[in-house]
Amino acid sequence: MIVAHQDLPARRMRVGGPEATWRCLARRGMLHSECESFEQVRLVQDAELAHDPRNGMESVVYVAAGSGELIDEAGTRPLGAGTVLLAPARAALRVRARDDGLDLIVLRSLPAEVITRLPARVPELPAAEQTPVFRSASAEH
Template identity: 50%
Template sequence: MIITTTGEAVRTAVDTAAEADWTCLVRRGMLHSECEAVEHWRLAPGAVLAATPRHGVEEAVLVLEGELGVSAASGEHSLGAGQLVLFPHGCAARLTAGSDPVRLISVRTLAAAVTDRLPPRVPELLRS
């Protein structure tokens, strides 16, 4: 069993002067899946995060608190608490915190273009 907390965040620089606190809750090696990471973010008002196509992942972002602006090829969108946005592999987007702080959960998984090239991952069954 692995227990993590959002209370010990790392301060990170983002694309603006505003700051963001980041906590990785789960990394790929901790799971038997193609999940790259599960992360908790606290964005200061005006903070900007970039989703870039070169990362090779698909990403789901769930807004927990605040208002998050999303700018992508499909246009400008505004998400509030409880709303989810999915970014397919190859999608570039900018996530911008509104006038209040934003808390969100990000789940990144490897794209099919990547996992199709990996050997199968089969769990080992241990006798007790």
């Protein structure tokens, strides 16, 4: 999926606090990997995005714009545009927006200990659609 503009439909979320806007850009099979989802999240002032260790996912959070703070067992640290946050599967943390809000890109994936036990996910075209440019290894044997 390619997103060419920001005015696509989005879901509004409120979980015990200020409202946030969430848009799923791609999920599971669309990514041909062990990624769960690729999302765009907009947090207004004081809204939070929580990474819950019970969901079993790792997350990469990229701050595209705005400012906020990371809250975890080590305390509170500032976040700003260009920051990349790596959240391991077992980490409990929250990202909270400050006055100007936060625009986030979030990639969620299965942890390495799960991925290594799964068969490789390789996209494959049906034989009738293959061309000399793309020919799978199994078709050549």
